[in-house]
Amino acid sequence: MSSSAIDSAKKEGSLCPPTVQGQEKIFPAHIESIAESIAKLTLLEVADLNELLIKRLNIKAPSHGMAFMPAAAPQAGPATDAVETEEVEQVATKTAFTVKLMKFDAAKKVPLIKEIKALLPDMNLVQAKKFVEAAPGVLKKDMSKDEAEAMKKTLESCGATVEIE
Structure with missing residues (x-):
């Protein structure tokens, strides 16, 4: 697609075609204006925007219970299970x-x-x-x-x- 075709697509509000890797991506005008508006916000306004979007889009925070999931390891028997449990308890102590x-x-x-x-x-x-x-x-x-x-x-x-x- 030529640059004039892309420019006309931006003006019409239609979707832009995907770009080839290595080429600069061209975004629709409304996306550009949103990004420009967000870039002008203060840090407190960005925090307020974040809170509003979380509420509006009903985004749930990930549960921290899934944050530490040990990788599955081959089981060697009851003796190693006790050692592994002890190691997991030591790793689970809070440091932050x-x-x-x-x-x-x-x-x-x-x-x-x-x-x-x-x-x-x-x-x-x-x-x-x-x-x-x-x-x-x-x-x-x-x-x-x-x-x-x-x-x-x-x-x-x-x-x-x-x-x-």
């Missing part, structure tokens, strides 16, 4: 923790916002304020137990109620 802000003391809101901004350098003051006001919410994921405990202690000293998962 999530810190959640559940609620906060309104009288200590300002120091809490400042502390959250200090703990999360990617977050500006306005984002930290909106995060605190929107509690409960996940503050940080995939932390070691020591880091999570230290963050919890710091935030609780600022009047926050924090959970570690």
